[in-house]
Amino acid sequence: MKPRILVIGAGVAGLTTALCARRAGYEVVIAADRFAPDITSVTAGALWEWPPAVCGHHGDEASLERSKAWCLTSYERFQRLAGHAHSGVHVRPAVFYFRSPIEANPLEHRKMLELAQHVRGFQWDASLAERNGVNPSANVADAYTHLAPMIDTDVYLRWLYGQVTSSGCVVVRARIENDLLAQQPGLLAAFGVDFIVNCAGLGAIELSGESMYPLRGALIYAHNDGGLAPRIGSAHLMAHNSAYGPQNMIFIVPRGRYRLVLGGLVEPNEWDTDLTLDNHAPVREMLARCQEFLPVLRNVSLYSNGTVRAGLRPMRHQGVRLEHQVGTRILHNFGHGGSGVTLSWGCAEEIVHLLDAMSTTATTAG
Numbered sequence: 436m437k438p439r440i441l442v443i444g445a446g447v448a449g450l451t452t453a454l455c456a457r458r459a460g461y462e463v464v465i466a467a468d469r470f471a472p473d474i475t476s477v478t479a480g481a482l483w484e485w486p487p488a489v490c491g492h493h494g495d496e497a498s499l500e501r502s503k504a505w506c507l508t509s510y511e512r513f514q515r516l517a518g519h520a521h522s523g524v525h526v527r528p529a530v531f532y533f534r535s536p537i538e539a540n541p542l543e544h545r546k547m548l549e550l551a552q553h554v555r556g557f558q559w560d561a562s563l564a565e566r567n568g569v570n571p572s573a574n575v576a577d578a579y580t581h582l583a584p585m586i587d588t589d590v591y592l593r594w595l596y597g598q599v600t601s602s603g604c605v606v607v608r609a610r611i612e613n614d615l616l617a618q619q620p621g622l623l624a625a626f627g628v629d630f631i632v633n634c635a636g637l638g639a640i641e642l643s644g645e646s647m648y649p650l651r652g653a654l655i656y657a658h659n660d661g662g663l664a665p666r667i668g669s670a671h672l673m674a675h676n677s678a679y680g681p682q683n684m685i686f687i688v689p690r691g692r693y694r695l696v697l698g699g700l701v702e703p704n705e706w707d708t709d710l711t712l713d714n715h716a717p718v719r720e721m722l723a724r725c726q727e728f729l730p731v732l733r734n735v736s737l738y739s740n741g742t743v744r745a746g747l748r749p750m751r752h753q754g755v756r757l758e759h760q761v762g763t764r765i766l767h768n769f770g771h772g773g774s775g776v777t778l779s780w781g782c783a784e785e786i787v788h789l790l791d792a793m794s795t796t797a798t799t800a801g
């Protein structure tokens with residue numbers, strides 16, 4: 436019989452990890468103190484992106500290289516899920532715009548050439564800006580497009596939760612306190628498990644003393660039903676470019692069938708998520724920036740309730756921590772920054788491989 440595991444966290448990392456482990460035959464208990472919609476994963480823009488992502492502060496090369504394999508696994512999974520009516524996953528064109536020719540920036544050029552080999556519907560064409568109605572004042576000089584999964588997180592987290600419970604995972608609301616290593620014997624005994632998988636996002640600061648910080652983001656929710664403004668069927672994105680100020684990213688992504696999210700915001704070390712159009716000028720500027728970039732959005736109608744949702748990207752200085760902590764029964768899967776949805780399936784599958792290896796070692800040793 437396969438071992439029992441405790442997964443800490445019920446965000447996209449924890450639920451996906453639990454589901455993959457359960458499908459691989461493990462007995463799984465999930466413990467979390469917060470569930471959707473009160474978690475970062477629900478606030479995500481939830482666009483699948485080749486690393487480094489548009490909203491990323493990704494600096495660690497080793498983590499970036501591993502991320503490519505993880506995101507490819509997720510690309511394939513999300514494509515399959517797009518065929519399920521209740522998954523909340525849609526595959527649509529995503530268009531990336533640039534203010535200078537892509538070839539002039541070696542990093543962007545390499546990223547484009549890499550992703551072009553793996554995604555469907557790739558096209559490199561500077562005229563995409565004009566064809567898509569981008570304001571000429573945005574000074575777009577180059578662009579490419581490909582098909583990308585875009586996830587309606589409210590629906591998807593509900594679907595994921597349904598999958599874990601119907602597949603037999605046990606879910607408990609519990610807060611795990613203090614250092615995991617110090618508590619390892621107590622937790623293994625209390626939950627009757629053999630291994631612990633830490634998917635706590637920013638909670639890892641407390642659980643494993645990680646050097647992490649929040650990268651606050653926010654999205655504005657608009658109607659995308661063809662009412663006041665034409666329906667937007669593709670995502671439109673332009674990465675942060677310091678030459679144009681600290682908050683100049685464009686993030687316009689259709690969500691589900693009738694919504695659109697507009698962003699994005701990148702504010703390091705800010706913990707307060709109580710942001711509105713009235714109380715935070717950068718949120719108002721974000722809306723104005725998107726409307727300026729894509730003028731058809733000038734008439735867009737915003738949601739009256741929950742217009743703005745803010746969340747904290749769980750950033751770790753060394754990138755994602757996905758490993759078995761040597762000499763312990765603890766595995767880690769956190770620190771996904773602005774790419775936790777993109778990386779979720781790949782990371783979860785790697786955790787299962789690590790669990791399989793540890794289980795074999797434990798059996799052989801025993």
Ligand SMILES: Cc1cc2nc3c(=O)[nH]c(=O)nc-3n(C[C@H](O)[C@H](O)[C@H](O)COP(=O)(O)OP(=O)(O)OC[C@H]3O[C@@H](n4cnc5c(N)ncnc54)[C@H](O)[C@@H]3O)c2cc1C
Nearest residue numbers: 445446448469476480481482611636638652746775776777
């Ligand atoms: C505005 C914004 C836009 C984004 N856009 C994208 C995007 O386009 N694409 C993309 O891939 N990603 C995006 N992200 C990033 C993505 O949201 C995160 O990387 C991802 O949600 C992290 O998931 P998680 O499961 O690790 O964390 P969370 O969703 O924060 O879940 C953590 C879980 O751990 C639990 N927990 C923590 N500490 C404890 C404890 N001590 N005891 C018990 N339980 C605990 C919590 O209760 C929770 O259940 C975006 C994020 C934001 C904020």
